[in-house]
Amino acid sequence: MASNSIKEDTITAHSVEQDTHIVEHEQAQNVEKSNSNSSANASSQQQLLGFAKKFSLDAQFLPESKQAPLEDRAYRRKKLDELRQQKNMEEIMLRAAQYCSDATITDRADQDWFSHFVRLAEGISNKTMQNLWAKILAGEISHPGSYSLKTLQMFRTMSITEAKLLAKACSLAVSDCRKKNIRVISGGYQIPKFFNFFNRQRQQRLDLNQAGLSYADILTLADNHLVFEQEAESHALAKGEKIQFNYNGKPLSFTAKKNDAILTFYKFTPIGTELAHLVSDSIDDNYLTTMKTQLAENFIIEG
Incomplete structure (x- = not known):
């Protein structure tokens, strides 16, 4: 005992x-944390x-x-x-x-x-x-x-880099008023027909890379199940038909200038949609201006 x-x-x-x-x-x-800046470049x-x-x-x-x-x-x-x-x-x-x-x-x-x-x-x-x-x-x-x-x-x-990538995608994305359907618009076109088949302006593409979101970034987001890799499309809009979106807290509308006008976009997955609520609204004015200019052939964009 x-x-x-x-x-x-x-x-x-x-x-x-x-x-x-x-x-x-x-x-x-x-103590080591307080000296972390000085050791950032250590071997x-x-x-x-x-x-x-x-x-x-x-x-x-x-x-x-x-x-x-x-x-x-x-x-x-x-x-x-x-x-x-x-x-x-x-x-x-x-x-x-x-x-x-x-x-x-x-x-x-x-x-x-x-x-x-x-x-x-x-x-x-x-x-x-x-x-x-x-x-x-x-x-x-x-x-x-x-x-x-x-x-x-x-x-x-997810890494911090991938989280920042999601934030970038959110800064370019539009959604419905409840932020349930979120998408990054990638372009627009008019359905080809005999009278417009040879019109080079029939289809437009947004340069997302210029806005800071490359195709490689899209693939990374897709690998993390945040967006769908394949582009989706809106229904064919009649001339004068309007689609209303919310762009980071700001109303944004697309009105078709011609019959059979279609928007293309990368859609967020359900997981991406849930995580998008973590990101604060942040409007990219340059991207908005570019979108209005590059899609002007088929749409009037107001907002």
Whole structure:
């Protein structure tokens, strides 16, 4: 019995010592963060060592006499990971609170959805991505059903670069008034017939690349299931028929100047449509002017 008591005390002391090291390590990390700008241009070896230290994987870089036992190193890395996850989620919760209102809501968010959200978001430390996850949480709390679990899973695999690409696509996109059907207009044309077959102005294409969205970007968005890769078309409009859109909070109408005028566009997927609600309205005036000019053969664009 006495030997068991001594063993338990040893384990307890060992745990306290390990926790102390973890806190000290976290404090050291904060110092490292303050110097992150100066180390941004470090060599690949230096950056690798920096990650090794931050994630407690640097033992093999130390003399054997200074290496802690393997079991201790594994315990320390696990605790550091748990601390990072806790800190990440607390940051996201604080940011989400800023997007929530104090108005009473009738529906209650699903607890299972929140549990799934935590598992996916707890590893996010990038501040920009944390902000987007916070918007997702606030949006789901305010309006349950806004973000599906499939959308969460897809968003978890997105990089900050891909998120910025989605924001660029949103800045060029038009939608209906409820932002349910979102599309990036790519051009327009008149259905070919005998009298207009040789008219070179019958079909127009918008240069989306000039607006900052290349075809390669479209393919990247499609790979992330945010837009459909194949272009879609509107129905054939009669002369004088109007289609009303919303362009980032601004009304925008297309009126056909000829019979059988058609708009072409890249349509957002259901996942892309849900995530588009994270992006603030941002009108690109140059793109709007270009669209009015390049599609003027078949449409009058007002807005």
